[in-house]
Amino acid sequence: MASMDGGFVDCHCHITACEFAEDLEDVIKRTREAGVKTLISVTEEPSEFERVIQLFKSYPDLVAPCFGIHPVQGCGSHDQRSVKIQDLEPALPLFQKYRDDIVAVGENMRTYESWWFLLTRVFNIPRLPSAHLRFVLRDNSMIGLDYTPWYAPTSQEREEQLTVFTKQLQISKDLDLPVNIHSRSAAKVTIATLKEQGITCALLHNFAGKPSVAMEGVQAGYFFSFPPAVCRNDQKAKLIKQIPLEHICLETDSPALGPEKHVRNEPKNISLVCEYIAHVKGITPQMVIHATSDNALRLFPKIKRLE
Numbered sequence: 001m002a003s004m005d006g007g008f009v010d011c012h013c014h015i016t017a018c019e020f021a022e023d024l025e026d027v028i029k030r031t032r033e034a035g036v037k038t039l040i041s042v043t044e045e046p047s048e049f050e051r052v053i054q055l056f057k058s059y060p061d062l063v064a065p066c067f068g069i070h071p072v073q074g075c076g077s078h079d080q081r082s083v084k085i086q087d088l089e090p091a092l093p094l095f096q097k098y099r100d101d102i103v104a105v106g107e108n109m110r111t112y113e114s115w116w117f118l119l120t121r122v123f124n125i126p127r128l129p130s131a132h133l134r135f136v137l138r139d140n141s142m143i144g145l146d147y148t149p150w151y152a153p154t155s156q157e158r159e160e161q162l163t164v165f166t167k168q169l170q171i172s173k174d175l176d177l178p179v180n181i182h183s184r185s186a187a188k189v190t191i192a193t194l195k196e197q198g199i200t201c202a203l204l205h206n207f208a209g210k211p212s213v214a215m216e217g218v219q220a221g222y223f224f225s226f227p228p229a230v231c232r233n234d235q236k237a238k239l240i241k242q243i244p245l246e247h248i249c250l251e252t253d254s255p256a257l258g259p260e261k262h263v264r265n266e267p268k269n270i271s272l273v274c275e276y277i278a279h280v281k282g283i284t285p286q287m288v289i290h291a292t293s294d295n296a297l298r299l300f301p302k303i304k305r306l307e
Helices: 024-033 046-058 084-098 109-122 156-174 187-196 211-219 228-232 237-242 267-282 284-300 303-304
Strands: 010-012 036-043 065-066 143-146 177-185 202-205 223-226 248-250
Touching: 010 187, 010 202, 010 248, 010 267, 010 284, 036 084, 036 267, 046 065, 046 084, 046 267, 084 156, 143 156, 143 187, 156 177, 156 187, 156 202, 187 202, 187 211, 187 248, 202 211, 211 223, 211 237, 228 267, 237 267, 248 267, 248 284, 267 284, 284 303
Parallel strands: 010 036, 036 065, 143 177, 177 202, 202 223, 223 248
Antiparallel strands: none
16 A cells, blocks of 8 residues: 555644644644654544544644543543543443544543642642643543543442443444544554454554553554654663564654653654664664555555545
8 A cells, every 4th residue: 555645644642732722723733844744633522522523624634533432531621530330331432423534533531630639648748839830741642441540449439430441442433434542551452452352453542551562462463653752762662672663653642742741742753763763673764654655545444544
């Protein structure tokens, strides 16, 4: 399969985020100038589904919508909690309403708030204004499992997360869509669940599990993506080196997880992670562009309509 004219596919970004509200057109311009052909834009909750669809209508040749419900709810509040089945119910009709527009099932959250929950509630560290840490602790994720102890301390909460996760996996199968996956403190059970549910097309975003667990995903045919933040140190070099290039995609996770702390990340920075992967694997950046774009097209075949 031919790549998208040598351009990048950002498989996980948050172009509807409030951090882009004031200069979105400039961000889009820089994105195009950087050679990015497709932005797979994930949402935070059902109330954001309509916004990403509007953005898709404004930039139909660039933005590809991705819907889903995250395993931790209460994004932006101090009362985050493990997801419940009732949180999924409002989203169900929207999956059907926009089934022709969305390219995957997946979702994200703002975890700089999650970290402040940990710091203020668990360690009693005074909270700073969120604007001070907007780009420092914000991570963004998708459907999946989050067994971090302060979110899911009981087996009942973990079981309910698993129920919501499997229901969304069923939605993806019903709609014949791939899934974008978040796993934290649950990498092994996440991959096991994907395999048990017969999922064949999955992206594990910003994967933080062990290389041995990642290889189980590789054997199942799954893909793994990495943001520019990997350039800050070599913590994930071993993981990137071990995963075959044929199973790697690129992402920015913008506006989070950029090459510099405290600085807003943008889709234009996708070239940095491309160059880093090339360096780790000892190949040329052009080889990474070609392979990861082909991988993205195999994983998200509906984005071909954006070419």
